[in-house]
Amino acid sequence: MATAIANRVAGRFGPYGGRYVPETLVAALDELEHAYAEAQADPDFHLKLDALLRDFAGRPTPLYFAARLTEWLGGAKIYLKREDLLHTGAHKINNCLGQALLALRMGKKRIIAETGAGQHGVATATVCALFGLDCVVYMGEEDMRRQELNVFRMKLLGAEVRGVSSGSRTLKDAINEAMRDWVTNVRTTHYLLGSVLGAHPYPTMVRDFHRVIGREARQQILEKENRLPTAVVACVGGGSNAIGAFYEFIPDKEVRLIGVEAGGRGPALGEHAARFSGGSPGVLQGTYSWVLQDDAGQIALTHSVSAGLDYPSIGPEHAALHDSGRAEYTSVTDADALDATLRLARTEGIIPALESAHAVAECIRLAPTLSPRDVVLVNVSGRGDKDMGILTRELRLTGGEPKK
Amino acid sequence: MIRFASHPGLVAYLTIGDPDLATSHEIALAALDAGADVLELGVPFSDPVADGPVIQRASERAVRNGTRLSDVLALAAELRRERAQAGLIIFSYFNPILHYGLEEFCAAAEQAGVDGVLVTDMIVEEADDYLGAMHRHHLAPIFLAAPTSPDARLERIAAASEGFVYAISRTGITGTRAALESDAEQVVRRLRRFTRLPIAVGFGISNPEHFAAVGEFADAAVIGSALVATIEQAGRADAPSSIARFIRGLRGAAVPAR
Numbered sequence: 001m002a003t004a005i006a007n008r009v010a011g012r013f014g015p016y017g018g019r020y021v022p023e024t025l026v027a028a029l030d031e032l033e034h035a036y037a038e039a040q041a042d043p044d045f046h047l048k049l050d051a052l053l054r055d056f057a058g059r060p061t062p063l064y065f066a067a068r069l070t071e072w073l074g075g076a077k078i079y080l081k082r083e084d085l086l087h088t089g090a091h092k093i094n095n096c097l098g099q100a101l102l103a104l105r106m107g108k109k110r111i112i113a114e115t116g117a118g119q120h121g122v123a124t125a126t127v128c129a130l131f132g133l134d135c136v137v138y139m140g141e142e143d144m145r146r147q148e149l150n151v152f153r154m155k156l157l158g159a160e161v162r163g164v165s166s167g168s169r170t171l172k173d174a175i176n177e178a179m180r181d182w183v184t185n186v187r188t189t190h191y192l193l194g195s196v197l198g199a200h201p202y203p204t205m206v207r208d209f210h211r212v213i214g215r216e217a218r219q220q221i222l223e224k225e226n227r228l229p230t231a232v233v234a235c236v237g238g239g240s241n242a243i244g245a246f247y248e249f250i251p252d253k254e255v256r257l258i259g260v261e262a263g264g265r266g267p268a269l270g271e272h273a274a275r276f277s278g279g280s281p282g283v284l285q286g287t288y289s290w291v292l293q294d295d296a297g298q299i300a301l302t303h304s305v306s307a308g309l310d311y312p313s314i315g316p317e318h319a320a321l322h323d324s325g326r327a328e329y330t331s332v333t334d335a336d337a338l339d340a341t342l343r344l345a346r347t348e349g350i351i352p353a354l355e356s357a358h359a360v361a362e363c364i365r366l367a368p369t370l371s372p373r374d375v376v377l378v379n380v381s382g383r384g385d386k387d388m389g390i391l392t393r394e395l396r397l398t399g400g401e402p403k404k
Numbered sequence: 405m406i407r408f409a410s411h412p413g414l415v416a417y418l419t420i421g422d423p424d425l426a427t428s429h430e431i432a433l434a435a436l437d438a439g440a441d442v443l444e445l446g447v448p449f450s451d452p453v454a455d456g457p458v459i460q461r462a463s464e465r466a467v468r469n470g471t472r473l474s475d476v477l478a479l480a481a482e483l484r485r486e487r488a489q490a491g492l493i494i495f496s497y498f499n500p501i502l503h504y505g506l507e508e509f510c511a512a513a514e515q516a517g518v519d520g521v522l523v524t525d526m527i528v529e530e531a532d533d534y535l536g537a538m539h540r541h542h543l544a545p546i547f548l549a550a551p552t553s554p555d556a557r558l559e560r561i562a563a564a565s566e567g568f569v570y571a572i573s574r575t576g577i578t579g580t581r582a583a584l585e586s587d588a589e590q591v592v593r594r595l596r597r598f599t600r601l602p603i604a605v606g607f608g609i610s611n612p613e614h615f616a617a618v619g620e621f622a623d624a625a626v627i628g629s630a631l632v633a634t635i636e637q638a639g640r641a642d643a644p645s646s647i648a649r650f651i652r653g654l655r656g657a658a659v660p661a662r
Binding site: 021023025026028126166167172183184186187281282283286294295299334 | 450452455472497500501502503509526527548550557575577586648
């Protein structure tokens with residue numbers, strides 16, 4: 001059985017997190033940790049970042065009362081945090097702007113990144129264009145196929161997209177390849193990791209860059225409802241939008257925090273990416289967290305209709321929130337996510353990304369069980385433009401009335 | 405036993421289970437008999453982030469045919485029975501060991517007669533529990549030292565290592581290169597100030613010229629991808645003899661009779 005790991009160094013969340021990397025990378029992780037600590041203490045860094053988030057990315061994002069969805073479900077009032085309205089189409093830009101400023105501070109002119117759904121890749125390509133940095137994005141070939149539009153966007157923005165053909169040709173394999181690039185070019189290159197994954201300081205730093213989601217949402221819901229939400233719901237791949245949405249609410253014990261994993265096609269290993277129902281603690285790509293693995297400790301293949309949730313591990317802070325019970329984690333199947341996409345589109349005129357649709361699907365399940373005095377806050381982490389190919393096929397949009 | 409009988413010493417890395425366990429067994433014996441001082445028995449892993457394409461492909465083949473950490477330990481036990489003096493190291497990513505159970509793994513490795521363990525993604529800061537278990541079971545922990553490691557880290561790495569210290573010749577993943585990088589000599593020279601342990605240099609050493617060059621400044625050379633590529637090209641039947649030939653070729657005429 002898995003061995004428990006003690007909490008002793010920076011970058012631990014309970015027993016989870018840490019740094020499990022080749023020695024060659026440690027100096028770069030130390031450098032990043034120091035640069036980040038210095039930036040955190042530098043008012044000028046915050047001024048610059050806040051200005052970019054406001055004027056370039058479009059913050060604050062609205063908290064929108066979904067009146068028709070609320071009425072249709074007949075339970076709790078539903079509010080949507082509209083991260084989908086940000087420039088580039090998802091929350092990912094929050095972290096990319098922050099890390100790009102850090103790369104500039106460290107004097108690193110070459111940026112590499114991994115991407116699953118392509119939203120982090122597009123956001124990375126965007127900030128590299130903005131600051132004149134070289135940009136290479138690793139993307140699994142399966143993901144390049146199903147998120148082709150984002151491949152074109154990255155290329156248009158001047159990034160080089162390198163397809164990855166190993167493993168399941170998805171996000172995990174793209175991270176492996178990005179790590180291999182980083183270990184080779186570590187002296188000149190910053191790895192702009194796109195989720196709350198990997199070795200310390202990434203899970204902490206990426207979380208901090210996304211805390212703005214929950215900070216805004218908490219203030220906005222107090223203004224609109226004069227109360228805190230009953231529940232905050234967010235999808236969890238690596239977990240960056242979820243931790244960003246949850247973090248400011250963690251001290252508010254009465255607020256339920258609900259993370260939604262990809263239930264894929266069903267509960268068999270290889271058919272989903274629900275780490276907390278099918279996984280166990282392990283080390284993957286630099287961090288100790290919950291991992292989908294077989295009985296020999298080999299990492300399992302995963303499946304989700306949404307490329308951004310199709311990953312066998314989860315951010316270590318989520319693992320700690322799961323174990324402590326502070327956050328709950330559930331999963332939603334491909335079919336329910338597709339239904340939720342259609343439902344949100346037709347009740348509110350909002351097409352969510354397939355990732356975010358998992359959170360919407362959980363809300364559709366949850367809201368009717370609550371009373372009209374309850375408030376559910378859903379983080380719509382991204383928009384669904386990138387998914388039109390999948391949606392057209394899965395919902396048979398050209399064949400008449402969409403399949404239910 | 406980790407001992408380098410001639411200079412430079414030779415550490416041979418093999419991905420166990422590629423092409424299959426029985427062939428790995430024969431290859432391991434052939435490597436030892438041809439003059440390898442130490443064998444790194446590589447545990448295949450699904451996500452070998454520190455490895456280049458050659459070892460990635462070998463790992464993929466070995467994982468696909470079901471090779472497990474317990475198989476590698478069983479092979480180590482057989483090799484120990486057959487070659488009492490051989491240096492035997494388990495070379496793994498951390499997750500298979502963690503999943504097996506750290507204490508259970510170390511107990512099984514000791515039982516099998518393994519001399520030491522190298523975990524690619526284990527760094528000294530994270531190693532307290534790991535080192536405790538290694539020491540309880542009389543296993544030599546071998547850590548990697550990189551060209552990017554500052555002196556303070558090299559000192560800790562040297563202090564935590566037993567058997568030998570593995571100096572990485574360059575930033576990058578495993579795999580062969582035409583020329584040996586100048587980083588290698590520097591990291592060995594810096595490391596030397598902190599340890600009397602033998603220093604083995606690895607990553608990118610693929611021919612007799614590299615091997616001899618490493619002998620100029622280090623105690624041993626690690627040959628990995630070049631061997632794994634030889635196995636890939638040779639096929640099952642010829643792999644053991646190809647490996648023996650390759651290793652004798654590295655040693656040239658300098659190798660003493662054993």
